[in-house]
Amino acid sequence: MTFFMRRFRLAAVLSGVVAAAAALAADRAGDAQDPAADALARDIFKQLIEINTTDSAGNVTTAAEAMAQRFRAAGFPAADVIVAGPEQRKKNLVVRLHGTGKHKPVLLIGHLDVVEARREDWSTDPFEFIEKDGYFYGRGTLDMKSGDAIMATALLRLKREGYRGSRDIILALTADEEGGCCNGAQWLVRNHRELIDAQFVLNHDGLVGYSITSEQGIPQEFDLSATEKMYADYQLTVTNRGGHSSLPRSDNPIYQLSEGLVRIGRYAFPVELNEITRAYFERMARVRSGQTAADMRAITRTPIDAEAVARLSREPDLNSLMRTTCVATRLEGGHANNALPQRAQAVINCRILPGHSKEEVRKELIGVLSDPAISVRYVADDGSLSDTAPEQRTQSPSPLLPQVLEPLESTVAAMWPGLPVVPFMNAGATDGFYTRAAGLPTYGVAGIAVDRDDVRAHGRDERVRVTSFYRGNEFFYRYLKALTAVR
């Protein structure tokens, strides 16, 4: 998934929701690690990294089968280990660990595919699992084979223990989150709802394979992703009859486009908070100090304080939490240096707040451009263009269910005393889009910590800290248990 970074430092302040006493009591337990579970997770992690699951040369089915084999070997009945999908190379794995059935199941999702990685760009082979200087290196170490390994390990561990929780735990490891023909989460929702139906969903993709932002290894905040913006690309086009460049005219598509883009660059969509971002600002107001803290409080009140908004908007990450954003990302124009351009085009990439549609934003762009010569077309995922965009509005944020939030806060408090849990809206898109669309409340949760200036997802030399991987492994096991505890 696409990631999100914050720049501010956090004061070491307790989240008000977390009881300090609970944190202290759990401190000792927080340091405990199970060496056998760590070894298993590492083994699965290595196996996954070394199976190429890119959309180009890779094969997701190979990874799904390898995991299925482990579950069968661990005693999961064949009927509870399903490998299915619409395409030979893009199959998904669905595993079920039965509980008492007191509550509806919890669904865990993770994508098996990874983005491309070229050997020549990397210092090491991206499809070789390498431990070096306290890090695991390889494509997918962060996004998100670490999470896949951790979720699989948790299930195997619970199975080995003979654990029976209050609800079934379903794990779906899927294809094509990063792009490709056959998004597995979407396919399962549409074609095998019965296999994955649940009360709520945990997506280990989190921010981008992690939920804890750290600084020099010190955790600063745990972001609970409860909603996400919708991704949309638009193409702006101006055409002209062109001509010889020795005779410039006043009508030039490059200049027309430029003027429009300058207006887009100056425009800010209206500020709008939802349940999640409101909770985010309320909680962060306790973490931040001074003017920023006051501003965060001010924007959660109605009417919204315009000056507070203006000040907060200067921080790009906060800005993107408060409003839909649209930004020009590409330009193309002209066909020869010595010819007046016949065409000028730009791509505008938008991240749309929940509750709004792509068509609504397209119309807003037309209004901002205020030049009928500039056409605004929607660019679909497959690159095709259409004159209008989908009218469908994004789902509302998932409600902050107590049965999700409370065990999370207690588990976090036990393992990272004082670490605030902050509801969060992803600026990027994940498979949570499909599960939310299916009416399943979805939360991005991962116990992995990444330094805010070292997020290498989709980049070269992708890595995860070894200690963070093992802590994340332990966290998820404990959280699952807390979540499904029979009370």
Added chain:
Amino acid sequence: MTAGTCAGAAFLFTAVGCAASAVAADAGSASNALARDMLAQLIAINTTDTPRGNVTTAAEAMAQRLRIAGFPSEDIWVLGPSERKKNLVVRLRGAHEHKPLLLIGHLDVVEARREDWSTDPFQLIEKDGDFYGRGTLDMKGPNAIMLASLVRLRQEGFRPARDIILALTADEEGGGANGVQWLVQHHRELIDAQFVLSGDDYSVLTENGKPLFFKLVASEKVYADFELRVINKGGHSSVPVPDNAIYSLTRGLDRLAIYEFPFELNAVTREYYRRRADLESGQRSADMRAILRDPPDGQALERLSRDPVERSITRTTCVATRLDAGHANNALPQRAQAVVNCRILPGHSPEEVRQRLVQVLADPAITVSYLASDGTRLDTAPAERGFAPPPLLPEMLNPLDQLVAETWPGLKVIPSMSAGASDATHTSAAGLPTYTFSPLSVDPNDDREHGRDERISVASFYQANEFFYRYLRTVTAR
């Protein structure tokens, strides 16, 4: 056409009238047939700068024709720096009373794709009174006319007062082996001359078939491409930051779009407006006179500048022609760039214009580099100034004035500045006064140079052939 009928002759050679003898008309029609034949052959030889094109083939074919026409082999040279890019030089020997006259024309053409055209661009098609084919106008038509005129003079046994040299060359339209430049640098002795006539522009501008004036290009602007570039660290597009390479660039382009370079006239453009004012009427004529005053009338200038042609004659122009930015829809752009194409008035240098662009863009984040013709990017541009227009030599201009008046009664020769650059740049750089004209009639609104279905009027082609022969004869008579 058949010879001997005054009506037929008058149809083609309006002002020649019945004074032309039947013998002359015979020679004229033979020359027309030859010119057409050579045009057909030149069009059929692909001379694009592509793997399919070969300028040498065209140069050799024309050399062969000249040999057959009786030019001695020692006066014909086919030479050049590359196997496919050879040039033809031929000399019609004269009395050496003056330094030679050099005629230049480029053999190469710009690319033409069959699927874009209504006919095969590499086949001469005569249809509805027009010749169609790539290069009919730019400039295999003028080449055929120059060749046919030279052959006609030779076959008549004409002995000019000075040698007439014709150079048909490679890579004017681009490519690494510009023939004129190469000849000037490596074989100056073959092409040295008192002055140069280039056929690389049609001269009789018409509107609805009616000739407006005869354009004699005596100066040209300097061509320069600049690259505007903004570099940024980029980032993820889900978190836009205020510092965006595309917005920096487009804000700069907004400023460039409204900027006007200063108004400036030179000897040629002054003469141009002096003569044009006589042809125009009303406000337009008054405005042309008004900008010739010192200081020029601001309102007149503003009105005239609304016409892109007048604007390009009175100012350096720079216009954005290309844009390129970003690398992925979902990533903030790390780079945004534009190409700005400038046409610089004589007396100014590309570096001067580059520095002006830097001022106009008014943003240190936008770097402005010079793009050399081979595409290399340079931090600074050449500091040489464009050549001041050459003096309008009476021995060149007087016969032209006279012949134009005879051919198109009432039509005036108007000295002009070309907004584009041609091979005249290279001869001018070598110190050879260069004038460009080709007596073809073209409606500027139907100028298909470099475009699809390029064409010239058949009648105009034959008329120009006769005109050019007579001009050559007159200009070298004494």
